[in-house]
Amino acid sequence: MSDIYNIAKSGLKTYKEGLATTGQNIANVGNEAYARREIQISEVKSGSADVLQMSDNISFGVKIDGIVRAFDQYIEMQLHDAKSGFNYSKSKTEILDRLENVVRPAAGSVSQRLNEFFQALNDVALDPSDLISRTSALDTAKSVASSMQNVAVGVNDLRDLISASIEESVTDTNLIIRQLSEIQKEVLGNSSPNSARNDLLDQRDALVSKLSEFVDIKVQYKAGGEIEILSGTFGQGQPLLSQFEVKEFDVKSVDGKNKIFLGDATGQGAIQVQLPSGKISGLLASDTTLSEVKENLDTLAIKFAEEMNELNQVGVDLNGDIGTRIFSLDSVSIQKTSTRNSDVQLQISGFSDDLVGEAHTVSYSADSGSWILANGDGETLADFSENTEVNGVTFSIIGTPIIADRFEVEFSNNKSENLSVTINDGRLLAASSLLIAEPSAENQSSAKLTVDATEISIIDDVTNLSELLTATGNSANNLLLRDSGALGVLKDVDGISNLASLKSQTQFQMNSPYSSLTTSSQLKVTVGGTEHSFSFGAKINDFSSYGELASLLNSGLIKTDGMVGGEYKSFKDLGLYAGGNTNKLVVSAAAFTGAAAYDSASLKVDVGNEVSAIKIDGDTASAELQIFTREGVQLTGTPLTDNQISNLITESNGFNSGAQYNAQHLAVTSNSSYIGGSISRITTAGNYVASISSLGSSVSTNSNMTVDNVENMPLARAGMTSTLTINSPMGNAIRYEPSQGMMAGHIATALNSELSNEGLRVRASNFVELYEVPAEQIQFDLKGDNAETVSIDYDMSAGSISAFVAAINAHTGETGIIAYSSANNRNIVLQKIDGNDISLENVVISNEGEIKLRQLDSFGEVINSPENATPQTISTGKFASIGGQITFVSSADFSLSYNGVENSSQTSKFEAGFVTKDYLPDNSLNRYTxxxxxxxxxxxxxxxxxxxxxxxxxxxxxxxxxxxxxxxxxxxxxxxxxxxxxxxxxxxxxxxxxxxxxxxxxxxx
Known part of the structure; x- marks a missing residue:
């Protein structure tokens, strides 16, 4: 009876589970993520037979072997492919529907506006004198520009939408991949590898199905519920999920188009994948289509503008003038990227094709107090304070800059969204021919006359240097231009680079056949009275000419026979270099050793046979190379005197008729320019400089710094009491008297205007260092540009120099004063950006503390003046007034005179020399380049x-x-x-x- 009971019990239990499974299936009939379940049952077999058992075939009931999911791998893979294909078409169709609305609006399409424009031009051609038809044609031209702009902007907006959608889809896709990875870990972590939880498998398959909507996938189902997912073009698929390893997608713009990568797109291990289907693939295909549409539209706009402008520029408008451009694609975009808030703005006027095609930046340099215009390679195009002109484009700064101010500028002339009409009057449409040939009524023949406008060709007898300077040379392969005066002209050149005038070196020439040398042959060179001998030995047998032997001497492998100063000398040590052929050995001496130091040389061929060298002394005179435009504008060199101007600026020397000498654009500073071109000239000696304070005296005499008790503070600013005379390099004496109250920055600006054609440039600077700052409560009123003083109050006993500096810089916009902290965190440097005065008033320092002051020049060196000979100190009840320095710079000698005292200019190797010295106060260092x-x-x-x-x-x-x-x-x-x-x-x-x-x-x- 017990067996019958157990059999019945097992049957009831089994089918109870079956009914529960069926109920679960019915309950989830609307759940797409649910897979139908069914139970698997089998009979319960008896154990081993014993003596009491009647038969081995007797069973003891039924049991449940498991609950399995209804799952067909083939159908699932077909479904994944179908979903990927559907979402590819869906995403692409949605974008293309929007594109159609942009390109073909209900009214005002590009084709419609073009037809209207050409019809309006036909009306003008019928009666060019009709102002109404001209105005109508101009209006339709504006409509053409507007319609192209609308389409371009619409396409750009769609591309932005696609980029955002791709980013979002990639994010969603990566989230699904990470979720699948977590489920895979749970599935593979099951203690029974063949009994993975059905709910986990449901979640897995639902996520895989969702993943197939975004990207094309191939799924490989493995034992224990493990799956491997691949994506990409068939045969090249990359694994997204393999066991526990996950690879995520990334999107990156390459050449203006979105590309999909596996891995970080910015890293080296990223792999670009081609997605044949899925939503992301549809978006990428739409982006490609939009890119082609935009390129075609840009091409149409460029071609249309070029041809219409060309036609208008060969005709005559209603005013009788040559026609100008009708359409323009020129555009300048300006983006301010400053990290701090300031009111400074950049304005750009003009346009140049030379600036198109690369990004430019305009950034404020607190070190120099100027703005730096740089191209995409970081090359400085201009260094300016308020405005500059590069290639005919004017860059103007409005407002007060602060540290880290920066603008990004892009010039373009090939984008349809920038198409605009450049004329605003129908009269300017050139509807008539420039030249018309009309036959006389008396003409009886069929002859016709055509007249074309041509450019005037200037022909002269001056040497064309363009043909000579096209090849790259070096110091040994150069041009020998022995003439003085005008050397020639450069025609049709975009620029001149690496043009140098060279001094010739002292040479020794020895003539003797190389075949005559023996193993005992020697070369002797006497330098500074000391003879140096170089024995060749058996090495002569390794070569067949002096040229080969010279390479051995130049390499330093052959040294002097005896020691000099405790060491054997090489050609390099003695400043020598050799060359030659089969019959001649030539040795040149470097100029830095001094030409006079090289006395003689000889070649000992063999015993009793010595060939003395022919010495050719070097020419160390300056070539004084000058470059002008044919209109008389001097670009490089030294300013000319009146006598030189009359002798050089002539038509016979290649200058245009009526050319006038102009030194306003002479390259003196590092940021010199002329009609957009940068000009740089350097010499070994550097430019000539002289410095004065705003009081007129040499800086070494009076650097204009006053420290005194506050009750002695003057009511009026000190200034020049007599005339300052500038004896210019051109031989002119310019007298200057500043107005009352003018400071160094004001004076420099005024002098630059007056001296612009004298080959002189003037700048102002003002640096003062506050050092040994005590750890006390410090208060003072700071005054620069501000009419009302700014109160500075900081407790150094609990703070730091950097925080003190920040408190001062919080008012830079008002004062025009920038503060920097020193490397030792004990000193502060104050800079007045424009070089005008700095005033510290009503000083209060607790516990009788004091601060030392000293003035610095533009290179950060302490100014050598009586005011800085002994430390100046400020303390409670004192004030300090620090005036700026005015520096005059020229490529030629000049002098200043004030109160009968002459201040002669001196050369500075850091001014347009081979060494550049920059003062970096924020880093407390000087940088030498x-x-x-x-x-x-x-x-x-x-x-x-x-x-x-x-x-x-x-x-x-x-x-x-x-x-x-x-x-x-x-x-x-x-x-x-x-x-x-x-x-x-x-x-x-x-x-x-x-x-x-x-x-x-x-x-x-």
Missing amino acids: FKETGLIDGGSISAEGIIPVAPSSSYTFNISSDSSGQLSATYKGVGNENLTSAAISSNLANTLRANAPKSHFYGNI
């Missing part, structure tokens, strides 16, 4: 191999040390491969570091 000229100074041999030019660069750096004397380093005579700014800087720094004083510590336990 070295200009290298490898083609000139790196050593070279002429194409024939006969004329050598020795490496002649020489950079010497001297700094004061805390021991006696100076620290000095020299880097000279190196070849082109080692003649880089980085190599020069590194070598000088290493030498200075090696020669610097060192500390030695001694002690014992």
Whole structure:
């Protein structure tokens, strides 16, 4: 009876579970993510037979083997493909429907507006004198521009929408992939690999189905509920999910088009994938279509504008003038990217095709107090304070800049959304021909006359240098222009670069057949009275000419026979360089050693046979190279005197008739320019400079700094009491008297206007360092541009210099004063951006504290003046007034005179020299940049191999040390491969570091 009971019990239990499963199926009939379940049952077999068992075939009921999901892999994969294809078509159709509405609106399409425009032009052609038809034609031209703009903007908006949709879809796709990874971990983490939870499998398949809507996928189903998902073109699919490893999608714009990658698109391991279907693929295909539509529209706009402008520019308008452009695609976009709020704005007027095609930036440099215009490569195009002109485009700054102000500028001339009409009067439509040939009524023949306008060709007898300067040369392969006066003209050139005038080196020429040399042959060179011999030995048998032997000498493998100063010398050490052929050996001497130091040279062929060298002394005179435009505008060189002007600026020298000398654009500063072109000229000596204070005296006499008790503060600003005379490089004496109250910045601006055609440039600067700032409560009133003083109150006992600086800079917009903290966190540098005065008034410092002051020049060096000879201090009850310095710069010598005292200019190697020195107050350092000229100074041999030019660069750096004397380093005579700014800087720094004083510590336990 018990067996019958157990069999019945197992049957009831089994089918109860079956009914529950059926009920679960019925309850989820509307759930797309649910897969139908069914139970699997089997009989319960008996155990091993024993003596009491009648038969082995007797069973003991029924049991449930499991609940399985209804799942067909083939159908699932078909469904995934169908969903991917459907969503591809759906996403693409939605975009293309919108595109059709943009391109073909109900009214006012591009084609309609073009037909109206051409019809209006026909009406003008019928009666060019009719102003009404001209006005109508101009209106239709504006309608054409407007319709193209609308389509372009609409297409751009759709592309923006697509980009946003792709970003969103990629984000959703990656979320699904991560969710599938988590489910895979649970499935594979099940203790029974063959009994994965059905609800997890339902979630998995629902997510896989959702994933197929976004991207084309291939799913591989494996044992234990594991799946592997791949995506991409068939045969090239990349795994998205494999066991626990996950790869996510990323989107990146490449050449203006969206591309899909697996992995971080900015990293090196990213793989670009091609998605044949899915929503994302549909969006990408739509983006490609939109890109093609936009390109075609841009091409149409460019072609339309070019041809219409060309037609209008060969005709005559109603006023009888040559026609101008009707349409323009020129556009300038300006985006302010400053990290801090300021009221400064950038205005741009004009347009230049030379600036099209790359991004430009205009950024404020607090170091120099100027704005830097740079191209996409970071190359500085202009350095200016308020406005500048580059390639005919004027950049103007409005407002007061602060640190980190920056603008991004883009010039374009090929975008249909920028199509505009440039004329606003129908009279300007050139509906008549420029030249008309009408036959006389008396003409009896069929002859016709045609007349075309041509450009006037200027023909003269002046040498055309363009043909000579096209090839790249070096110091040994150069042009020998021995004439003085006008050398020639450059025609049809876009620019001149690396043009240099060279001094010739001293040379020794020795003539003797190379075949006559023996193993005992020697080369002897006497330098500074010391003879140096170089024995060739058996090496002569390895070569067949002096040219090959010269390469061995130049490499330093052959050194002097004897030691000089404790070491054997090479050609490089002596500043020598060799060249030659089968019959001649030539040795050149570098200029930095001094031409007079090279006495003689000889070639000992063999015993008793010595050939003395022919010495050709070098020419160290300056070439004074000058470059002008044919209108008389001087671009580089030194200013001309009246006598030079009358002799040089003539038609016979290639100048145009009526040319007038103009030195306003003479390259003096680093940011010189002329009609958009940048001009840079450097010399080894640098430009001439002289500095005065706003009081008129030399800075070394009176640097205009006053520190006194507040009751002695003057009511009026001190200034020049007599006339300042500027004796210009052109030989003119310019007298200047500033108005009462003018400061250094005001005076520099006024003088630049008066001296613009004298080859002089003037700038103003004002730096003052507050050092040994005490840890006390500090209060003072700060005054710069502000009429009302700004109160500064800061407690240094609990704060820091950087916070003190921030408190001062919070008022930069009002004062025009920028503060910087020093590296030692003890000092503050104040800079007046325009060079005008800085005033610290009503000073209060707790506990009788005091602050020391000293003035700095534009290079950050302490000004050598009586006011800075001993430390000036401010404390409670005192004030300080610090005036700026005015610096005059020219490429030629000049002088200043004030109160009968002459202030002569001196050359500065940091002003348009081969070394640039920048003061970086925010970093408390000076930066030195070295200009290298490898083609000139790196050593070279002429194409024939006969004329050598020795490496002649020489950079010497001297700094004061805390021991006696100076620290000095020299880097000279190196070849082109080692003649880089980085190599020069590194070598000088290493030498200075090696020669610097060192500390030695001694002690014992």
